[in-house]
Structures are given as C-alpha cells and as structure tokens.
Amino acid sequence: MSSEIPDSFRAFRIFDDEDGYRSEIVEQSIDDQSEGDVVIQVAWSSVNYKDALAGTGKGKILRDFPLNGGIDVAGTVIESRAADFREGDEVLMTGSGLSEVRDGGYSEYLRVPSEWLIPRPDGLDLYEAMCLGTAGFTAALGLYRMEALGQTPDMGPICITGASGGVGSLAVDIYSRAGYEISAISGKVDEFDWLHELGAGQCISRHDLHWPETPLASARFAGALDTVGSDMLSGLTRVIRPWGNIAACGMAAGIGLQTTVMPFIIRGISLVGINSSGCAYPLRETVWARLAGDWKPRHLDKIAQEPIGLEDLQQTFEQLLAGGGRGRIPVRIGS
Numbered sequence: 001m002s003s004e005i006p007d008s009f010r011a012f013r014i015f016d017d018e019d020g021y022r023s024e025i026v027e028q029s030i031d032d033q034s035e036g037d038v039v040i041q042v043a044w045s046s047v048n049y050k051d052a053l054a055g056t057g058k059g060k061i062l063r064d065f066p067l068n069g070g071i072d073v074a075g076t077v078i079e080s081r082a083a084d085f086r087e088g089d090e091v092l093m094t095g096s097g098l099s100e101v102r103d104g105g106y107s108e109y110l111r112v113p114s115e116w117l118i119p120r121p122d123g124l125d126l127y128e129a130m131c132l133g134t135a136g137f138t139a140a141l142g143l144y145r146m147e148a149l150g151q152t153p154d155m156g157p158i159c160i161t162g163a164s165g166g167v168g169s170l171a172v173d174i175y176s177r178a179g180y181e182i183s184a185i186s187g188k189v190d191e192f193d194w195l196h197e198l199g200a201g202q203c204i205s206r207h208d209l210h211w212p213e214t215p216l217a218s219a220r221f222a223g224a225l226d227t228v229g230s231d232m233l234s235g236l237t238r239v240i241r242p243w244g245n246i247a248a249c250g251m252a253a254g255i256g257l258q259t260t261v262m263p264f265i266i267r268g269i270s271l272v273g274i275n276s277s278g279c280a281y282p283l284r285e286t287v288w289a290r291l292a293g294d295w296k297p298r299h300l301d302k303i304a305q306e307p308i309g310l311e312d313l314q315q316t317f318e319q320l321l322a323g324g325g326r327g328r329i330p331v332r333i334g335s
C-alpha cells in the first residue's frame with residue numbers, strides 16, 4: 001500500500017440532477033468527498049441489495065447528491081486526525097450513513113468520520129470482513145436480538161427466508177454454527193444442495209408455500225429471519241411457535257405487512273426490527289466480535305462469488321434486483 005493520497009483517484013458516483021438519476025465512474029480528489037477525520041485506502045467493498053437500489057435509483061436510499069455508492073468499506077488508514085486511529089490501522093465500516101448521507105465505499109480512497117469506524121477484529125481479514133459486510137452484520141444482529149428475547153436452539157427450527165441471497169445464505173451458515181436447526185426458504189430449487197452444504201437441515205420451495213389466511217395456523221417454526229417481507233412476513237407471523245421471535249430485516253418482495261394481534265397475544269411471539277445501518281456503536285462492536293469469533297461462518301468460500309470491480313457494478317445491480325443474487329459479491333477496490 002502506498003502512503004500518500006493521490007491528487008486523483010477512481011470512484012463510483014451517484015448523481016441526481018438536471019441530467020437525471022445516474023451513476024458513473026469518475027475521477028475525484030479527497031476534497032470532493034464528505035467530511036471526516038480519517039482517510040482510508042480502500043481494499044474491499046461489497047454489493048448489497050441496498051447498493052443496487054441506490055445505484056439504479058429504484059429505492060430512495062441517498063438523501064444527499066451526488067455521493068459515492070457503497071454501504072460497506074474495508075481498508076487501511078492512510079491519514080488520521082482521530083486519537084483512536086493511526087496510519088496503518090486496518091478498519092471497516094458498514095452502513096453508518098455510507099451512500100446515504102455521506103460518500104460510500106466504492107472509491108479507491110475514502111474520508112470518513114472515525115466515530116463509525118470499527119478496528120478490524122482479530123479473526124477476520126479485510127476480504128472476509130467484506131464477504132460479510134452489511135449482509136453478515138444484519139444476519140448476526142438478527143440472531144443477537146432474537147437471543148436477547150430468549151431464543152434458544154432447543155426451542156426448535158429457525159426459518160430463514162430469501163435463503164439464497166447475501167443475508168439469507170450467511171444466516172444459514174451463522175445460525176447453524178450457533179446450534180440452530182435451519183429451515184431455508186428459497187425460490188431457487190437449484191440452490192438447495194448448496195444451502196444444505198451451508199447448514200440448512202430442510203429446504204422449502206417458496207413456490208410450494210401456501211400461507212393460511214387465518215390469524216393463527218399450525219405452528220411450525222420456533223423463530224425466523226425474514227429478508228423478504230410482504231406475504232412472506234405476514235404468513236410467518238401465523239406459524240411461529242409460542243414465545244418465538246421473528247427478526248424482520250428485508251423487503252425484497254415488498255413493504256406490506258398483513259397480520260393480526262393474535263400471534264402476539266395468544267402465542268406471545270415477538271417481531272423484532274433489524275436496522276443494520278443505524279445500529280449503535282457498542283452493539284456494532286459486539287456483533288463484529290461475534291462474527292470474527294464463535295459466529296464466523298464456516299463456508300465463506302462457498303458463499304462469496306468471484307470479486308468484481310467498479311466497472312461491473314451496474315450490471316450486477318440489475319441482476320440482484322431481478323432476484324438473481326446468490327451469496328455475496330465482494331468488490332475489489334485496491335490493486
């Protein structure tokens with residue numbers, strides 16, 4: 001790694017102006033970026049569903065324009081005015097306003113506020129940290145919050161929806177490592193063998209699901225991590241066993257939710273909202289420590305696809321939004 005910030009470097013930047021909503025690779029300088037007390041020489045980022053919404057304009061993700069895309073970043077500190085970080089430190093940052101209100105990780109150098117930076121935990125290298133990224137953090141935060149509400153492996157199987165995607169596949173790996181029996185729901189029957197390899201005990205085709213319309217139906221799962229939303233989440237509320245939990249993190253199928261109070265007051269289930277982006281710093285550190293330790297996925301090599309570059313982002317976004325994602329997509333930024 002070189003130790004000087006070049007006058008000009010590459011970034012994937014998102015615009016919304018008189019020429020319309022668009023994203024392109026630009027040359028920029030560090031002074032073109034949002035404020036911060038630390039500059040990182042970026043090594044890796046990743047592609048999340050939210051990056052695809054931001055990069056294509058299909059979701060209202062950016063709240064300021066223009067900004068560099070990329071809600072995840074990992075690299076080495078090259079310049080610091082912060083007491084807690086020194087040149088040469090390896091760091092990562094997920095969510096925390098990246099590609100929402102400040103420039104994101106699709107950039108060879110990135111200036112960030114140190115208050116959101118996580119020192120790379122022992123047990124993960126920078127590449128692995130970005131194979132996890134927001135997706136892995138979200139899966140782990142879901143489990144952390146369900147366990148805080150009393151979820152334990154002996155209560156029975158956890159259902160993971162959108163199981164072939166980034167959050168879903170990492171959750172299958174992490175939760176099975178944590179001792180849970182996993183029922184994976186996916187529309188991609190071709191991926192069932194792979195999901196079994198990651199730790200799913202049972203795979204269920206989304207196309208064979210017929211959620212009951214009644215307020216309650218036979219309880220079949222002890223808990224759930226839902227990345228899909230809409231009818232999937234509505235149906236799940238009706239089939240969770242007494243005192244079980246649902247961690248709701250996604251809306252790949254839509255943002256609606258139709259249910260009744262019955263699952264909550266008769267079975268005592270809890271619906272927990274997962275917000276990876278705004279998660280408070282102490283909990284962030286705790287969850288990253290688990291991801292680097294006892295919750296580190298055992299099959300990252302099977303979940304991570306071949307790395308892509310900045311020039312591949314647009315095409316990858318389209319594939320992801322069309323439901324064509326499988327596992328995680330690391331983005332190589334540094335040479």
Ligand SMILES: CCC(=O)SCCNC(=O)CCNC(=O)[C@H](O)C(C)(C)COP(=O)(O)OP(=O)(O)OC[C@H]1O[C@@H](n2cnc3c(N)ncnc32)[C@H](O)[C@@H]1OP(=O)(O)O
Binds near residue numbers: 134
């Ligand atoms: C990591 C993966 C993920 O997070 S997946 C989720 C990705 N996020 C999304 O897709 C949400 C995109 N946002 C939207 O679609 C819209 O903002 C929604 C929520 C529908 C509201 O739109 P609209 O009715 O036009 O109102 P608005 O945008 O002015 O917002 C209303 C108030 O809500 C707030 N808000 C909005 N987005 C955020 C956000 N991401 N984080 C925190 N606050 C948010 C706005 O600031 C606004 O509140 P206020 O009036 O400023 O106090």
Ligand SMILES: NC(=O)c1ccc[n+]([C@@H]2O[C@H](COP(=O)([O-])OP(=O)(O)OC[C@H]3O[C@@H](n4cnc5c(N)ncnc54)[C@H](O)[C@@H]3O)[C@@H](O)[C@H]2O)c1
Binds near residue numbers: 251254
């Ligand atoms: N709340 C948070 O903090 C948080 C963090 C990360 C991701 N998310 C959300 O979780 C979801 C998954 O994110 P990801 O990065 O893993 O994306 P991804 O594209 O890797 O995975 C999405 C999965 O959903 C499936 N899917 C797509 N459309 C569907 C539909 N109509 N019905 C059922 N399944 C469908 C896909 O096949 C894929 O398995 C997204 O909605 C994303 O916004 C939320």
